[in-house]
Amino acid sequence: MISQAAAAPVATAPPLGAPRRRSSFNRYRLAPLILISGNVVLFALFFVWPGAIGFMYSFTDYRGIGDADFVGLENYRALFEDTAFFAAFTRTLFYAVMTVPLTYVLSLAVASLLVSKFTRGKGVARVIFFIPWLLSPIVTGVIWRWMFGENFGLVNFLIQSMGGSSVLWQSDANLSLMVVVLASAWGGMAFNMLLFIAAIKNVPTEYYEAAELDGANSWAKFRNITLPGIAPTSFLVILLSTLGAIKEFAMIQALNSGGPGTENNLLVQYIYRSGFQNGQVGYASAASMVLMAILLVIALAQLWVNKRRSANR
Amino acid sequence: MSSILRRKPTTRPIRKRASTRSSQDSLRGSKERTQAVAATALLWVLVAAFGFPVIWFVLSSVKPAGELFSYPLSLWPSRFDFSGYATAWQNYDFYQYFRNTMIVAVVTTVLTVFASACTGYALAKYSNPWLKVFFVCILATTMLPTEVILSPTFLVIRDLGLYNQLSALIIPSVITATGIFMFRQFFLTVPDSLVDAARIDGAGELGIFLRIMLPLSRPIIVTLAIFSFQWRWDDYIWPLIVLNDPRQFTLQIAIQSIVGAENVNWSVLLAASVISIVPLVLLYIVFQKYVMGADINAGLKE
Numbered sequence: 272m273i274s275q276a277a278a279a280p281v282a283t284a285p286p287l288g289a290p291r292r293r294s295s296f297n298r299y300r301l302a303p304l305i306l307i308s309g310n311v312v313l314f315a316l317f318f319v320w321p322g323a324i325g326f327m328y329s330f331t332d333y334r335g336i337g338d339a340d341f342v343g344l345e346n347y348r349a350l351f352e353d354t355a356f357f358a359a360f361t362r363t364l365f366y367a368v369m370t371v372p373l374t375y376v377l378s379l380a381v382a383s384l385l386v387s388k389f390t391r392g393k394g395v396a397r398v399i400f401f402i403p404w405l406l407s408p409i410v411t412g413v414i415w416r417w418m419f420g421e422n423f424g425l426v427n428f429l430i431q432s433m434g435g436s437s438v439l440w441q442s443d444a445n446l447s448l449m450v451v452v453l454a455s456a457w458g459g460m461a462f463n464m465l466l467f468i469a470a471i472k473n474v475p476t477e478y479y480e481a482a483e484l485d486g487a488n489s490w491a492k493f494r495n496i497t498l499p500g501i502a503p504t505s506f507l508v509i510l511l512s513t514l515g516a517i518k519e520f521a522m523i524q525a526l527n528s529g530g531p532g533t534e535n536n537l538l539v540q541y542i543y544r545s546g547f548q549n550g551q552v553g554y555a556s557a558a559s560m561v562l563m564a565i566l567l568v569i570a571l572a573q574l575w576v577n578k579r580r581s582a583n584r
Numbered sequence: 585m586s587s588i589l590r591r592k593p594t595t596r597p598i599r600k601r602a603s604t605r606s607s608q609d610s611l612r613g614s615k616e617r618t619q620a621v622a623a624t625a626l627l628w629v630l631v632a633a634f635g636f637p638v639i640w641f642v643l644s645s646v647k648p649a650g651e652l653f654s655y656p657l658s659l660w661p662s663r664f665d666f667s668g669y670a671t672a673w674q675n676y677d678f679y680q681y682f683r684n685t686m687i688v689a690v691v692t693t694v695l696t697v698f699a700s701a702c703t704g705y706a707l708a709k710y711s712n713p714w715l716k717v718f719f720v721c722i723l724a725t726t727m728l729p730t731e732v733i734l735s736p737t738f739l740v741i742r743d744l745g746l747y748n749q750l751s752a753l754i755i756p757s758v759i760t761a762t763g764i765f766m767f768r769q770f771f772l773t774v775p776d777s778l779v780d781a782a783r784i785d786g787a788g789e790l791g792i793f794l795r796i797m798l799p800l801s802r803p804i805i806v807t808l809a810i811f812s813f814q815w816r817w818d819d820y821i822w823p824l825i826v827l828n829d830p831r832q833f834t835l836q837i838a839i840q841s842i843v844g845a846e847n848v849n850w851s852v853l854l855a856a857s858v859i860s861i862v863p864l865v866l867l868y869i870v871f872q873k874y875v876m877g878a879d880i881n882a883g884l885k886e
Contacts (some may be wrong), residue, residue: 299710300712302710303706303709303710303712304706306702306705306793307703307707309758310699310702313699313755313758313759314759317755318721318724318725318728318759320740321737321739322728325735335735377630384626384627390620390623390627391620392627392628396630396631399634401868402634402638403638405861405868406861407817407820407836407861408818408820409839410857413843413854413857414637414638414640414857416843417640417850418637422653423652423850425657428657432656457634518729520731521820521836524820525840539731539734542735546735546738547734547738552735555734559731559732559734559735562731562732563728566727567727
């Protein structure tokens with residue numbers, strides 16, 4: 272489109288054509304290159320460079336200083352034999368499998384209630400639901416750590432005052448992960464809620480009116496009109512939540528530091544510990560490559576599922 | 585409708601008509617009322633569940649330190665005690681961390697908005713093969729989050745001589761795929777005729793961008809600025825790997841360092857955490873409509 276605009280004066284004024292064309296050609300080439308130059312440099316420095324050396328170091332025994340000796344696939348072999356890595360890997364998947372559906376259901380339920388004509392006090396409710404979004408993952412972790420403290424937390428106090436005995440929210444690995452799941456659903460709800468609200472409002476109202484004439488109840492309308500109508504948003508929410516869960520780090524770090532012990536160490540914590548605390552840069556790079564492969568597989572798998580589903584409809 | 589009738593004394597015929605109509609619809613009306621009560625109750629149970637942790641957290645932060653752990657716990661503090669705040673701000677150097685975080689967030693945001701606007705405009709309004717390649721590159725960065733290039737990024741920062749400096753937080757964070765996509769989407773909707781008209785008037789390419797296009801994109805500027813500020817304010821993993829000197833700490837790693845201590849000083853921790861959320865709360869109060877109305881569908885989370 273731009274070359275057409277540039278060509279127009281050339282056609283009307285042939286004598287000026289040649290020099291004019293070259294100058295405008297340069298102008299249209301040069302200006303965008305100047306505009307993107309800043310980001311090109313940053314892209315090269317902070318994506319290409321670390322990506323390339325990360326890939327290279329994953330085949331070496333580099334420890335951050337000294338020489339990096341090529342060791343072939345040794346890091347990857349060690350990685351797959353390392354029970355700690357395997358534990359972190361399965362723990363991460365387990366965490367994702369629990370937190371993604373919970374986040375999805377909660378945000379969709381809240382969004383539906385916030386657009387429903389039956390509910391009162393939507394304005395205030397919306398603001399309150401939004402508050403967790405203003406908290407950083409670290410602060411979210413602090414809040415939930417504070418509520419679920421074993422000897423001082425509010426939750427155990429309430430359980431005890433109702434006659435129960437205190438629950439080991441910190442020293443039992445599974446319960447500890449449960450708290451992390453709750454905290455992540457609590458913290459991640461607002462963003463997905465906003466996506467769902469926008470999506471639900473975009474479903475054409477005629478469908479609901481038609482269904483109402485046919486005597487459909489609320490659940491039938493939700494099941495057969497709303498859910499299919501917001502399918503693309505559902506897909507986006509599930510994709511983003513899954514990727515977020517696999518990359519979970521800051522919140523769990525503040526909530527229980529991957530504890531008790533190392534039982535709730537997730538993948539990123541494992542990479543951080545081997546790379547920074549143990550100084551095994553080569554080995555950590557190999558683990559990072561595995562993490563990237565997992566993220567890629569999830570993204571591609573979900574894209575594929577989405578494509579098939581829309582093709583079948 | 586019934587409340588209006590009750591409040592205003594009305595003439596007889598109207599009331600009569602209203603009452604006959606409501607008796608006709610009574611079956612449907614009562615069913616709707618049940619649904620309304622149930623839905624509203626569910627909504628407010630959820631509101632309580634979501635709001636309560638924050639209330640408990642904020643009220644705990646103003647309790648006297650001794651009251652934090654003394655059973656029975658009470659929601660309301662016996663007296664408001666801000667000593668945790670004073671200790672965090674002064675003795676734990678949170679004024680310093682606050683300042684560091686503010687510098688990083690503000691400077692990065694200004695640079696991010698400008699760089700993203702430039703790139704987004706170039707990708708939307710010019711066509712040449714290199715731009716297409718770069719667009720694919722930007723897409724690819726979404727597949728390479730910081731978590732994946734943790735240790736290599738540290739090596740790059742070290743080799744660039746940026747280790748332990750706030751600029752190590754600022755410079756790499758300027759590039760963001762989300763910001764670039766937001767501006768590209770926006771500039772695609774601006775008609776090309778506007779650009780052509782300016783060209784005919786003799787405006788230079790960069791002048792068109794700076795004087796016409798940039799001011800036009802104000803809503804995107806504000807939205808991206810809020811998001812960028814929040815990303816940098818809340819960021820934990822990047823400061824963790826490039827900062828080691830406590831004087832350069834940002835709020836998030838300072839808070840985490842209290843959490844990681846052998847004996848957690850909860851009084852200071854809670855106060856420090858509340859301090860850390862104040863700027864974002866203020867920002868969102870001021871710019872509420874930009875965020876709530878923003879088309880975040882296009883935005884990827886960062």
